[in-house]
Amino acid sequence: MLRAVGRHLVWTVDASVEGVHFERRWLSLAEVGARSFHAAVSDLAAMGARPVAALSSLVVPPSLGAAAIRRIAAGQAGAARELRCPVVGGNLSRGHELSVTTTAIGVSRRPLTRAGARAGDEVWLVGAVGLAAAGLAWLRSGRTTPGLPDARSRRAVAACVAAWTRPTALVRDGLRIARVAHAAIDVSDGLAGDVGHVAEASRVRIVIEEPALRTLLGPELLRACEVLKLDALSLALSGGEDYALVAAGPSKSRPPRARRIGRVEKGAGARLEAEDGKLRPLGSGFDHFSGRS
């Protein structure tokens, strides 16, 4: 039970389903709990809200038993402490597949949505993109880091795997962004798709500037992509689950950790602008129903 407060309430629900969002061989049960909790709270961060409380609804196969439930709950509790968002209740069901559904409430003086980006705004990125997708690609490959040729590759791959297994909701950045931005979203489905959501909701065109985005691809992502033989820019554009924040706001107000990656124009859709000024459409991101998961 919550006492109502004199601010806007924002509210979200998010599900993590075994076999869709994760495989148990890739994560400890505590990580399953913590990861789904951060994913849910990330949505509050994108709205510029301070988390207040969460409810958890677990579906657990009977084969897992009480110890497994305690481990998931311990992961949730750790994330709840870190994000100052206590789990105040929940629900437990059995089922054939493990899933963790988290609903969280936050408060905001001035909540951000996907709508509100204006022509003339900059597009900002806070946090990394592409690392989690590289980490997931590595986990899917079934390879192990001792087989890698050098320590730099091992560290790069480990950083990507950690980005996927232990993401962090950027709550403080969201609060800073909300003071100055016109619209925001968290990158859960992939930068290209999520920027497209903002463009659609705001009825504007969003142009991501490839050179600006390239400068933000860190050495760990680049190294991991060499190992995995993947294109770092593609992962940065289409890979989800880093829980970075993207926002649109006026250049003069850009917050400390926000990096410019593009601009908002009149028009519609999301575009990628290459170094030579050529524009190409940005496809949609991660779609749970496309089987690309």
Next chain:
Amino acid sequence: MLRAVGRHLVWTVDASVEGVHFERRWLSLAEVGARSFHAAVSDLAAMGARPVAALSSLVVPPSLGAAAIRRIAAGQAGAARELRCPVVGGNLSRGHELSVTTTAIGVSRRPLTRAGARAGDEVWLVGAVGLAAAGLAWLRSGRTTPGLPDARSRRAVAACVAAWTRPTALVRDGLRIARVAHAAIDVSDGLAGDVGHVAEASRVRIVIEEPALRTLLGPELLRACEVLKLDALSLALSGGEDYALVAAGPSKSRPPRARRIGRVEKGAGARLEAEDGKLRPLGSGFDHFSGRS
């Protein structure tokens, strides 16, 4: 997004999982949506809250497709209109088993919990108990109503099946109860178990008076139990999912549709008092992990 109001907010989450809470052959997809919605809002009703809004999180097998999702959503929308609790957002994931998780928020001037029942209170029941369990037993039997000997039996069985497939959250009764009662709960797991929860949270003994409860067992339940060769009193005590309300409050304030079924005393635990005054312990109700589902 919700604007905060100057009252208490109450909040709940509930999951309906295929194979655990329902089988698809027993329900239309619209009924799956409506039923899970009423089950979630019933928890708000028990807290004496007026529903404000809900979020829905669906996990849907890819084989079901978009039309199925629309049918579930139509059932949720119908329940939302009926309960004046709009679905303001949600989440969609694929998964192997169909599940519907509903989180709902309500407001209350004076929210009720399981704690607060006092020695000297009456125990009240609003709504029927046992019908849904009889309906579920019928659905499980695989029998069909044309095989029944007479129209009275067919009507009785149909009423029990409807109680299970199309329950109603007793929101108005919950609001009335909240004005006068000291504690309340909705009967989701079975009267015996749920009364036990109130006794434990309130640190009192609750005595259910068998003769009083027997007078509330309607002709449809009695007839259906004859057909099913089940004991009506046992179903009334242990069968869940009718979403009746049980509350404890002072005799002089008993609301219109509330019926006395027992009393609160100093002590601990839940007891059933037979006609001759003998007390026996009331066992716990429906346990999703016991395999009794």
